[in-house]
Amino acid sequence: MSLSDFFTPINLDTIAPKNGYYTSQLGSKVDLYVSDFPDLERPADIAIIGVQEDRHAINNPGCALAPDYIREKLYQLNEGAYSTQIVDLGNIRQGDTVTDTYFALKTVVAELIRMDIIPLIIGGGQDLTYAQYMGYETLEQKVDLVVIDSHFDLEDDELHDGIETTSQSYLSKIFLHEPNYLFNFSNLGYQTYFASQDSLRVMDKLYFDAHRLGTLSNNIAVTEPTIRNANMLSFDIGAIRSSDAAANANAKPNGFYGEEACQICRYAGFNDKLTSIGFYEFNPAYDSNGQTAMLLSQMIWYFIDGVYNRKKDFPLSPKSQYLIYKTSLRHDDHELVFVKSKKSDRWWMQVPYPTGGSKNERFHLVPCRHEDYKTAVAGEMPDLWWRTYQKLT
Numbered sequence: 001m002s003l004s005d006f007f008t009p010i011n012l013d014t015i016a017p018k019n020g021y022y023t024s025q026l027g028s029k030v031d032l033y034v035s036d037f038p039d040l041e042r043p044a045d046i047a048i049i050g051v052q053e054d055r056h057a058i059n060n061p062g063c064a065l066a067p068d069y070i071r072e073k074l075y076q077l078n079e080g081a082y083s084t085q086i087v088d089l090g091n092i093r094q095g096d097t098v099t100d101t102y103f104a105l106k107t108v109v110a111e112l113i114r115m116d117i118i119p120l121i122i123g124g125g126q127d128l129t130y131a132q133y134m135g136y137e138t139l140e141q142k143v144d145l146v147v148i149d150s151h152f153d154l155e156d157d158e159l160h161d162g163i164e165t166t167s168q169s170y171l172s173k174i175f176l177h178e179p180n181y182l183f184n185f186s187n188l189g190y191q192t193y194f195a196s197q198d199s200l201r202v203m204d205k206l207y208f209d210a211h212r213l214g215t216l217s218n219n220i221a222v223t224e225p226t227i228r229n230a231n232m233l234s235f236d237i238g239a240i241r242s243s244d245a246a247a248n249a250n251a252k253p254n255g256f257y258g259e260e261a262c263q264i265c266r267y268a269g270f271n272d273k274l275t276s277i278g279f280y281e282f283n284p285a286y287d288s289n290g291q292t293a294m295l296l297s298q299m300i301w302y303f304i305d306g307v308y309n310r311k312k313d314f315p316l317s318p319k320s321q322y323l324i325y326k327t328s329l330r331h332d333d334h335e336l337v338f339v340k341s342k343k344s345d346r347w348w349m350q351v352p353y354p355t356g357g358s359k360n361e362r363f364h365l366v367p368c369r370h371e372d373y374k375t376a377v378a379g380e381m382p383d384l385w386w387r388t389y390q391k392l393t
Contacts, residue, residue: 004037006104007090015072027075033090050091053101056166057125060249066123066282074297082308102131109135121278125167129234144184146230150191152199207387220260225367227267232276247292265299269306313341330379351388
């Protein structure tokens, strides 16, 4: 089966300006599936994938129509100061069942990652994150998952007439899936009044990372190490405040500002580890003057900009490009080791594997902030070190 079997071509008449694109615009740079399916044997860095599936998007029917509305705005943006190699594979057609759509997306994601192409998914409900994740199972690859969302989507399927894997329960499906390829999960932007104490206890028990919106607002740089640790990222447009992104039936008054969402996406693009990203829950029916589609297109633009400005500085190769810092804890003989990149000034922390934890490596490198190093210099154990060590046991 060819990947093209899963896709329908783009109708250029519905997304392109009447007089076509300027040569500087992305619409004239991206290899679009209009008549012939893009040749994936040719060099490509990013593949844009529309998914027309919203049957399990709770309270948000209509988000299946999102892909072409996003394309309309995205392709009118100008290319940055780099030469893009991007393909647009068109839209994954809705399967006979939602499971069929999941299978198609899972297969496409796995094959693109295998080809060293980043799948960029637009459209549909956030339950598609589950299919995005399943692509990594096909590759038998451990996953660090980052989700930008105001909620923990851990609801019981019984609340939705027994429907499995909805936009409000897909995380439970990922957490409980066997075999388990999830190494770490991080939420950015949850709002406490939407989070049950049970769900917070689950996050704490599993040593997962949950970052409240209030701790990130006006301090978005603190998200960078968490995002830098991700293999895949899922962005619920409902995590953005409704005044900036109203095109979601579940939109809320509080959330990230539009410029913060763009910065998060740029951090994601910078991440050398990140191999797939999805933007979900955008519903054109609620989009006044195309404002949310424009914001989403700008978020994607910033992600692309980040990809083409990657530093390729994941430690420690070559070692000459890094500085090593060693600190001792107060009242303890234990030594903490930090690594700083000379190219980007980014920091990592070494966390040793427990005895027998890894046959090939002595320690795990986790992205961190300069503040974690300063905490260690003060003689205190950074919380990030302890939580990472617990996950390695």
